[in-house]
Amino acid sequence: GALVYQYPRRTICKSGTSMRMECQAVGFQATSVAWYRQSPQKTFELIALSTVNSAIKYEQNFTQEKFPISHPNLSFSSMTVLNAYLEDRGLYLCGARASQNTLYFGAGTRLSVL
Amino acid sequence: GDSVTQTEGQVALSEEDFLTIHCNYSASGYPALFWYVQYPGEGPQFLFRASRDKEKGSSRGFEATYDKGTTSFHLRKASVQESDSAVYYCALGTQGKLIFGQGTKLSIKP
Numbered sequence: 001g002a003l004v005y006q007y008p009r010r011t012i013c014k015s016g017t018s019m020r021m022e023c024q025a026v027g028f029q030a031t032s033v034a035w036y037r038q039s040p041q042k043t044f045e046l047i048a049l050s051t052v053n054s055a056i057k058y059e060q061n062f063t064q065e066k067f068p069i070s071h072p073n074l075s076f077s078s079m080t081v082l083n084a085y086l087e088d089r090g091l092y093l094c095g096a097r098a099s100q101n102t103l104y105f106g107a108g109t110r111l112s113v114l
Numbered sequence: 115g116d117s118v119t120q121t122e123g124q125v126a127l128s129e130e131d132f133l134t135i136h137c138n139y140s141a142s143g144y145p146a147l148f149w150y151v152q153y154p155g156e157g158p159q160f161l162f163r164a165s166r167d168k169e170k171g172s173s174r175g176f177e178a179t180y181d182k183g184t185t186s187f188h189l190r191k192a193s194v195q196e197s198d199s200a201v202y203y204c205a206l207g208t209q210g211k212l213i214f215g216q217g218t219k220l221s222i223k224p
Contacts, residue, residue: 006157034211042201044214051210093157100165101146101207105157 002028002098006106013084014114020080021109023094029074030096034103035067038091047092050077084113116141118206120215127194128223135189135218137178137204146207147171147180147187152217153200163207196222 003026013019023033032051036044048058050071058064071077077096081088091110095103121136139147146165150158162171164180164187171178176191187204199222204215 004157032210042217044203044212046211046213049209049211091157095212097210100163101210102148102160102163103207103212104160105150107155107157 002026002096002104004030004094004096004104004106006092006094006109008109009107010110010112012112012114015085016083018080018082019084019111020078021092021094021111022078023076023096023106025075025096025098025104028096028098028104030077030098031074032097033071033077034095034097035069035077035079036093036095038093038108040090044093047079081111084111086113089113116145116206116208116213118204118213118215120204120218122218123216124219124221126221126223129196130193131222133189133191133194133198133220135202135204135220137187137189137215139185139187139204139206141206141208144182147178148205148207148212149176149178149187149189150203150205150214151200152203158203194220194222196224198222 005024035047046059047062050056069079091108093108095105117140148163149161152158162173164171167182169180201217205212
């Protein structure tokens with residue numbers, strides 16, 4: 001089956017520092033990866049859509065300068081949160097696209113900022 | 115722009131009750147429609163999808179029928195169990211990404 005692993009599961013960083021999170025698709029080739037942030041109120045914000053060998057498309061209010069993404073192959077992607085502050089807290093989810101354009105999600109990386 | 119609306123923020127039922135969670139969408143053409151379920155501490159899990167008018171998706175006893183006329187994809191289950199307690203999200207697929215509804219928290223009393 002299609003599995004997506006994200007790590008770390010939880011991370012705490014000091015305000016103004018950066019942290020990197022990783023996403024790995026197992027059992028399938030992910031033609032694209034969508035990074036989301038889920039707020040404490042449980043709503044989803046799309047950060048960016050990344051397709052291998054194509055430009056990464058960031059949504060409004062999210063930039064490459066703040067959330068740089070690496071997507072070197074069909075099974076791995078990483079995203080960094082630079083200069084994290086309180087408003088960056090949340091559950092960061094990686095959705096990897098499999099057949100029939102279905103996104104499979106990992107368990108997420110929960111970011112806390114002190 | 116495209117959007118998804120779930121009417122119920124919370125639903126409380128007893129075991130073996132019938133479940134309906136309403137989902138309506140706004141989009142042009144025939145977007146794919148999805149249901150996901152999220153348990154505490156986990157990411158959203160894919161339940162099923164449909165991509166054509168009148169197509170029915172189903173999984174684990176849950177089902178929904180794509181209705182372009184009413185722009186709806188309501189989730190139903192004939193008899194819920196306590197293990198079904200979770201948050202359910204309706205989503206619309208467009209241009210490689212998903213647009214999620216606000217989510218419906220389902221609580222089942224034993």
